[in-house]
Each structure stands twice: as C-alpha cells, then as structure tokens.
Amino acid sequence: MTSAWLLLAVGDARQHGGNDGYEDNPREYYRWDSTVPNHARLAVGDVVALWDKRELIGVSAIDTIETGTEDKTRYFCPHCRKADFKRRVRMTPACRCNQCEATFDTPGQRVEPVTTYLARYGRRWVDGRGLLGGPQLRALCDSPGSQLSMRTTSWEKLLDALLATGRLNADAVSGLANQRHRRTPIVGGHRFAKVRTRVGQAAFRAALLDEQGEQCAISGPAPAEVLEAAHLYSYAETGEHHDFGGLLLRRDLHTLFDKGRIAVDPETGLLDTDPGLNAYPVYAELHGKPLVFDVRPEHRLWLAAHWNTHRADA
Structure with missing residues (x-):
C-alpha cells in the first residue's frame, strides 16, 4: 500500500511558538527537521499532497530525501518551559502559552542539534490549484481533526477525490503510486488470451x-x-x-x-x-x-x- 501525506506549505507561516519556520518551494521540495511530529516516517516513493490551509497546491511522489544536522534555536515559555505558545500580532504581551496560559513578551530560547530533512519531488509534480479545498483535504486525513503540518492520509481516498474532479490526466496521477523502488522486477511482455467483447x-x-x-x-x-x-x-x-x-x-x-x-x-x-x-x-x-x-x-x-x-x- 502506498503511503501518502498531506503537507502544510505556507512559507514562514509554517511555524509555531517553538521555531522560526521553514523555507519551502512547494513545487520542488519540502523541508522539516527532527522536532516535527512524524519527521522520520516519510520515505522515497511516498505520495505527497501540498496544501496552504485553503486549497490543494499539487501532488507528487518523493524522489529523494536528503538529511543533515544543524544547530537550531528553539523557543519556549519562560514559565512552564514548554514550546507550545502562540505569538500574537495585535495584543500585548506578545506571547501566550497554550499549556500554562501565561502571557509574556520575550520567550526563553535554547540552541540544540537537530536532524534536517529535504524531500525533492519536482520531477513528477502535478498542479492541483482549484481542485480540492481545505475542508475536503482535512476530511481525507486519517485524523481529520489533526493540527500537524505533516499528516497521514489514504492514497486511495486522495486518488479517488482527484479523479472525481474529472480535470486531471488519470494515468499521470494514478502513476504516482508506482514510483517506489522495487527489489523484484515486474515481469513484462505479452500473452494471447481469448476475451469476450461487447459488439456494438x-x-x-x-x-x-x-x-x-x-x-x-x-x-x-x-x-x-x-x-x-x-x-x-x-x-x-x-x-x-x-x-x-x-x-x-x-x-x-x-x-x-x-x-x-x-x-x-x-x-x-x-x-x-x-x-x-x-x-x-x-x-x-x-x-x-x-x-x-x-x-x-x-x-x-x-x-x-x-x-x-x-x-x-x-
């Protein structure tokens, strides 16, 4: 069964209180690190659907995943030291902790090593603007109420939803699921068979x-x-x-x-x-x-x- 992922791609808006966001090019590559839930589960050959909370951006299949290490600045609530807080633009104090509900202007910070990931998939990119809206995509997730930036979904359900629009090349989209590297080659060739056809x-x-x-x-x-x-x-x-x-x-x-x-x-x-x-x-x-x-x-x-x-x- 092909694994499929719904990936949030909204540039610097893809951040929460604990980090500074990620640089993405949705049509070509996607970045994340080991602080992100599900960070180690994506694999070459997985189907990815990129969205911006409002609608589908496009779909593809991962060609490569590059990993590395770097030091990352993490921010946290100075009261409970949790990284789960929200930065507020029009209110003061500027931050509010979702855990202890404390408010503050300046979060604490620390530098820690993380594993970085960069998935490239531009070669088979299929544009999806205008096909599926945010509510439809959320409903396709294994956990529709999830707030994670990397969410598991069913490739079969996603494929059905895409084909149902009647606006995509069926072979191009369904073929995304066949890109995973295989250890055993599939036998090809032709054979003769008797078939019954519908005359007329x-x-x-x-x-x-x-x-x-x-x-x-x-x-x-x-x-x-x-x-x-x-x-x-x-x-x-x-x-x-x-x-x-x-x-x-x-x-x-x-x-x-x-x-x-x-x-x-x-x-x-x-x-x-x-x-x-x-x-x-x-x-x-x-x-x-x-x-x-x-x-x-x-x-x-x-x-x-x-x-x-x-x-x-x-």
Whole structure:
C-alpha cells in the first residue's frame, strides 16, 4: 500500500511558538527537521499532497530525501518551559502559552542539534490549484481533526477525490503510486488470451454522445475521454443495446453505479449514495441531488429496475 501525506506549505507561516519556520518551494521540495511530529516516517516513493490551509497546491511522489544536522534555536515559555505558545500580532504581551496560559513578551530560547530533512519531488509534480479545498483535504486525513503540518492520509481516498474532479490526466496521477523502488522486477511482455467483447459498444457510446453531449449524467460537463456508455441494466445478461437504456457516466461513477453504490430513487428522481461513500466528500455530496441530464420516461423504467436490484431489500 502506498503511503501518502498531506503537507502544510505556507512559507514562514509554517511555524509555531517553538521555531522560526521553514523555507519551502512547494513545487520542488519540502523541508522539516527532527522536532516535527512524524519527521522520520516519510520515505522515497511516498505520495505527497501540498496544501496552504485553503486549497490543494499539487501532488507528487518523493524522489529523494536528503538529511543533515544543524544547530537550531528553539523557543519556549519562560514559565512552564514548554514550546507550545502562540505569538500574537495585535495584543500585548506578545506571547501566550497554550499549556500554562501565561502571557509574556520575550520567550526563553535554547540552541540544540537537530536532524534536517529535504524531500525533492519536482520531477513528477502535478498542479492541483482549484481542485480540492481545505475542508475536503482535512476530511481525507486519517485524523481529520489533526493540527500537524505533516499528516497521514489514504492514497486511495486522495486518488479517488482527484479523479472525481474529472480535470486531471488519470494515468499521470494514478502513476504516482508506482514510483517506489522495487527489489523484484515486474515481469513484462505479452500473452494471447481469448476475451469476450461487447459488439456494438462503440456505436452505442457514439449514439449517447450525440444524444446527451459531453456531460456525465451524474456530475455534469466532462471531456469525452472520461465518459463511458453505462447500461442501465445488466448487458452481460441480455447482450443487447436497448434504446434509451444507457447514460453517459464518468468512469469512476460508472463503476459505482454498476455496483449499486449509486442509484436513482424512482419516486423522487434523486441520487441515492451508499452510506459507505460518506467518507469520500466528492461522492457523499451527490446524495439527494438530481441527475443533470433530463431523462426520458424510458430511462426511468430502466433506472427503476436498477433501483429494485440494488435497493429493494435495503
């Protein structure tokens, strides 16, 4: 399983009472030291998502991690000697301790040796501005309420959220998880195999594109490359392409629809999502929304059959 991290990158603002912050270039490298929680857990090949508290900056995979040592000035509360205090800009005294609640103008300080880290990942950088907001990213963390600058998250959840935007090259993003150095090579080559193909599938999809345009019936406008012709019934059982028996769906939503994790309530015409999708904001927010495509009565008959298959006993 690929490890993934949400890394806070806000320049000098990435500091707390105990240190002076870090110099970052979010598109190229990220710095931290041994005073930071989780400092020794990142590894070459891990996926990193950089954010600035408001939105995603971008994602990549770590190519190298450089380590060193230096003497670092650490600051602390002069009353309880804890490093957990906040510097206040518009109030006096200038500092307030989060531990003992004492206020003071001048913190204590000491110099101590630390291990430094510099992760480089610019080679595979994928820009993420405008894709995911701060609340979405926090929800993807293993501990959504965490305040740490380096937080663990699920690569699978992050990938689903990125692909669900429909605005990224799926191969470029999903390929980030395959950059970890392997000890055993993967055998390549080709082999012959007998497969069953869907006759007429290309024509069926072309007809849907002509009828419905470049839009996913669930999420809205999307490039044709990510849209699939979704049968509203089990094609495997009938082997037929029925008129008005399909809708264009984005690939990820097509998979969830086929598995019954997304369905359309025939009485209300609104989307119904499996409660198991509530952990994924991009899918949870679909619940209770109408389809963006104005379906015909014939579509509704197939959607009702799909509902009865996956929701009748729920």
